Amino acid sequence: MRYGIRKGMTMIITILMVSLFVFIAFSVIPGDPATQMLGTNATSEKVNALREQMGLNRPLIIRYFQWVHDFVTGNMGVSYSYHMPVKTLLAEKLPITLTLSLLSFLMILLLSVPLGIITAKYYDRYFAKLFDIINQLFMAIPPFFTGILLTYLFGLLLRAFTPGGFVSYKSNFGAFLAYMFFPCLSIALPKAAMSMRMLKTSVLSESKLDYVRTAYSRGNKTDQVLYRHVLRNALLPVITFLGMTLADIVAGSIVIEQVFSIPGFGRLLISSIANRDYPVAQAIIAIIAGIVVVINFMVDILYPLIDPRVKQHENQ
Amino acid sequence: MKKAIVAVVCALTLSVALCACAGDKTEKPSQIVVGIAQDLEDSLDPHKAVAAGTREVLFNVFEGLLKPDYDGNIVPAVAESYEVLSDGQDYIFHLRNNVKFHNGNKVSAEDVKYSLDKIAGKMGDTPMIPAYSLMEEVTVVDEQTVSVHLSEANVDFPSYLAMVNAAIIPKDHEAYDTEPIGTGPFSFVSRSVQESIVLERFDDYWGNKAYLKRVTFKIVPQMDTVVMNLRGGSLDMYAHLTTDQVAQLTDDFTIMEGTMNLVQALYLNNAVKPFDDIRVRQALCYAVDRKNILELTSEGKGTIIGSSMFPSFSKYYLPELSQYYKQDIQKAKSLLAEAGYPGGFDMTITVPSNYQPHINTAEVIVEQLKEVGINAKINLVEWNSWLSDTYVGRNYESTVIGVDASYLSARALLERFYSKADDNFTNFSDPEYDALYEKVLTLTDEEEKTLCYKEMEQILTKDAANVYIQDMAEFVALRNTFEGYRFYPLYVLDMSRIKPKDIQ
Numbered sequence: 001m002r003y004g005i006r007k008g009m010t011m012i013i014t015i016l017m018v019s020l021f022v023f024i025a026f027s028v029i030p031g032d033p034a035t036q037m038l039g040t041n042a043t044s045e046k047v048n049a050l051r052e053q054m055g056l057n058r059p060l061i062i063r064y065f066q067w068v069h070d071f072v073t074g075n076m077g078v079s080y081s082y083h084m085p086v087k088t089l090l091a092e093k094l095p096i097t098l099t100l101s102l103l104s105f106l107m108i109l110l111l112s113v114p115l116g117i118i119t120a121k122y123y124d125r126y127f128a129k130l131f132d133i134i135n136q137l138f139m140a141i142p143p144f145f146t147g148i149l150l151t152y153l154f155g156l157l158l159r160a161f162t163p164g165g166f167v168s169y170k171s172n173f174g175a176f177l178a179y180m181f182f183p184c185l186s187i188a189l190p191k192a193a194m195s196m197r198m199l200k201t202s203v204l205s206e207s208k209l210d211y212v213r214t215a216y217s218r219g220n221k222t223d224q225v226l227y228r229h230v231l232r233n234a235l236l237p238v239i240t241f242l243g244m245t246l247a248d249i250v251a252g253s254i255v256i257e258q259v260f261s262i263p264g265f266g267r268l269l270i271s272s273i274a275n276r277d278y279p280v281a282q283a284i285i286a287i288i289a290g291i292v293v294v295i296n297f298m299v300d301i302l303y304p305l306i307d308p309r310v311k312q313h314e315n316q
Numbered sequence: 317m318k319k320a321i322v323a324v325v326c327a328l329t330l331s332v333a334l335c336a337c338a339g340d341k342t343e344k345p346s347q348i349v350v351g352i353a354q355d356l357e358d359s360l361d362p363h364k365a366v367a368a369g370t371r372e373v374l375f376n377v378f379e380g381l382l383k384p385d386y387d388g389n390i391v392p393a394v395a396e397s398y399e400v401l402s403d404g405q406d407y408i409f410h411l412r413n414n415v416k417f418h419n420g421n422k423v424s425a426e427d428v429k430y431s432l433d434k435i436a437g438k439m440g441d442t443p444m445i446p447a448y449s450l451m452e453e454v455t456v457v458d459e460q461t462v463s464v465h466l467s468e469a470n471v472d473f474p475s476y477l478a479m480v481n482a483a484i485i486p487k488d489h490e491a492y493d494t495e496p497i498g499t500g501p502f503s504f505v506s507r508s509v510q511e512s513i514v515l516e517r518f519d520d521y522w523g524n525k526a527y528l529k530r531v532t533f534k535i536v537p538q539m540d541t542v543v544m545n546l547r548g549g550s551l552d553m554y555a556h557l558t559t560d561q562v563a564q565l566t567d568d569f570t571i572m573e574g575t576m577n578l579v580q581a582l583y584l585n586n587a588v589k590p591f592d593d594i595r596v597r598q599a600l601c602y603a604v605d606r607k608n609i610l611e612l613t614s615e616g617k618g619t620i621i622g623s624s625m626f627p628s629f630s631k632y633y634l635p636e637l638s639q640y641y642k643q644d645i646q647k648a649k650s651l652l653a654e655a656g657y658p659g660g661f662d663m664t665i666t667v668p669s670n671y672q673p674h675i676n677t678a679e680v681i682v683e684q685l686k687e688v689g690i691n692a693k694i695n696l697v698e699w700n701s702w703l704s705d706t707y708v709g710r711n712y713e714s715t716v717i718g719v720d721a722s723y724l725s726a727r728a729l730l731e732r733f734y735s736k737a738d739d740n741f742t743n744f745s746d747p748e749y750d751a752l753y754e755k756v757l758t759l760t761d762e763e764e765k766t767l768c769y770k771e772m773e774q775i776l777t778k779d780a781a782n783v784y785i786q787d788m789a790e791f792v793a794l795r796n797t798f799e800g801y802r803f804y805p806l807y808v809l810d811m812s813r814i815k816p817k818d819i820q
Contacts, residue, residue, distance in 0.1 A: 030701040031698065031705075035700060037366065038366060039367055043738040043739065047704075047708060050442075082357070084509075089509055092509070093509070093510075156544065156547065163544045164534075164544060164550040165545075165549070261545070263511035270537075271357065274699065275700070
């Protein structure tokens with residue numbers, strides 16, 4: 001319990017720190033929403049009047065606490081660029097980014113777990129070695145580049161999908177999921193390669209341990225030993241890795257959204273930074289930070305449940 | 317084990333199958349998808365629309381009392397006709413009796429009064445164009461007539477009213493920012509932030525009704541993906557393409573060449589050393605080879621200009637000024653020596669990083685200036701920083717940018733060089749120019765005014781206020797199944813005249 005509370009506190013402090021950094025960063029970079037809104041009609045007089053009207057002339061720290069207060073009470077403010085509540089804006093975009101992240105995660109699981117086990121089981125066969133090479137290749141290519149390759153190959157040459165032909169989940173959910181396939185694949189491939197390799201090495205190193213020999217000597221078959229004993233222990237480091245990966249995907253999906261022209265959190269974040277639309281940018285960053293922190297928190301909480309040794313260690 | 321493999325294979329096949337379904341796009345000639353580079357991030361309220369990109373979309377939804385036509389003439393829109401009283405301070409507008417708002421209500425004289433009062437700043441907003449505050453009093457004469465009294469005579473007044481910023485909007489409506497209602501050929505249906513804006517044909521439009529039932533403006537922020545989207549079929553039209561992009565398009569598209577109606581120049585801060593010296597500015601003009609810039613950046617497409625005026629303003633444009641400074645390295649060097657910089661100097665060109673054509677031009681200029689010993693370096697800044705530091709703060713040495721005309725008068729391009737102008741970001745100051753500007757404001761005769769504007773253009777050239785370069789070429793790509801696109805002398809995208817090819 002104490003373990004949980006402590007991790008929870010760390011989580012809150014992290015989110016507060018991140019949002020404060022964002023606030024400071026925005027006040028350091030040149031330009032502000034008032035100049036953006038006035039464009040080439042801006043004069044220093046008009047900018048100042050608008051700043052005053054928008055409450056931007058108040059001290060930074062006061063604005064920050066005001067924002068924290070509003071955010072906690074569920075008021076994310078109104079977007080400067082789109083004149084609608086930030087909450088409505090984000091509620092529309094969140095499903096897109098979440099689908100992208102969760103589908104990619106699912107793909108990673110579906111690809112890496114079975115393949116990791118197979119390649120470990122038949123580690124001395126040719127096909128397993130071939131997988132090693134392919135693996136190495138995918139690990140080396142960053143997701144955005146995989147994205148560009150997939151777009152070129154499947155989008156322009158094979159016409160399996162229409163590049164840029166994003167369909168909103170509201171108008172056609174099937175088409176929306178279909179469009180998400182290749183973006184998810186480009187996120188999933190490098191991560192799946194990594195987690196597959198990790199599982200393989202983990203299984204292999206576990207297999208060399210004494211308890212495995214004991215299990216075999218008791219007359220168990222290969223598959224029984226593998227699934228009942230080895231896998232359980234071998235999965236521990238992989239679960240930690242997958243937890244980190246999930247957090248990474250949420251943040252990393254921003255790049256892939258750009259490559260595939262997906263109007264999710266990523267594009268909204270980039271445009272809101274360029275427009276100095278603080279309420280939107282701050283809310284997005286706080287939410288992404290929140291998701292990342294919560295996932296890490298969940299992994300931390302789950303860990304002692306899977307491996308009782310962690311809990312013992314923490315309690316000492 | 318086998319189950320797991322089967323699961324993976326199933327999942328992959330299913331996804332691919334779904335993809336295949338999405339690929340079967342049936343052509344519906346009654347609608348079109350147009351790519352735009354940025355979302356409408358200032359406002360959907362026409363009275364607050366600042367960005368050219370916003371105005372070009374809203375042009376389809378809104379109209380003022382007057383509007384521009386293809387040739388830059390000002391023609392009646394919500395008003396059927398107007399009269400100017402002899403003093404030039406009073407205008408009487410006769411409204412059409414068949415103009416309806418998109419909500420079905422008839423446009424009344426009260427709505428017109430409300431709209432004009434709003435743009436004049438009487439509701440608390442700052443007027444978008446200072447000239448709107450000239451409207452001292454707007455009076456409803458009767459149901460079909462509105463009179464406007466100006467605080468001083470202004471012949472350019474009708475051209476201000478022809479802008480989207482002077483749109484007529486219903487007075488009993490609140491959510492201008494999110495649910496725009498106008499009188500244009502298309503009505504606003506919905507928007508999805510950073511995704512798209514959907515317009516629909518307004519069947520009760522008073523004039524020539526639009527051909528297409530539905531227009532979707534799709535936001536494509538990366539220039540690299542525009543071509544891919546056009547070729548892939550998710551866009552049918554894109555209006556501001558470069559030569560490079562056009563070269564990558566297939567025969568599926570009709571390409572039309574026009575001009576951007578921008579004055580692209582190496583703008584110089586006339587208040588900082590060494591650009592406060594006319595000889596240095598002239599030397600820069602002689603050092604630059606404009607033809608070479610066009611050849612290197614756009615395969616020679618574009619129109620070379622010599623002052624703050626572009627060719628589509630034919631009434632005011634002086635083509636001979638483009639030949640005033642021809643590249644002459646010797647002359648440039650001797651002018652620099654005279655000014656006390658025989659070995660040249662270092663300078664910085666600030667360029668907003670989101671406008672590739674301006675960056676390209678700046679890069680060629682840097683190379684050309686090396687020949688006269690000037691060591692220029694490019695400083696790329698974000699658009700917002702450019703606005704606040706360079707444009708408003710005037711804290712720069714030189715910048716490459718394109719200046720557009722926000723209304724149909726020479727004044728739109730010339731008033732910023734008046735020494736006391738708020739937006740005189742080049743700090744240009746010339747007593748003769750100021751005198752001419754003050755004089756032109758008092759003139760009522762169109763011909764005299766035009767002459768006066770031409771003189772002002774000549775001063776900008778002779779004084780080498782800036783290194784004027786070109787009005788850039790731009791290309792519009794329209795899928796072959798459509799036709800009917802035409803250019804305006806303003807930055808607008810008129811979707812109402814576009815039709816599927818089979819309909820005559």
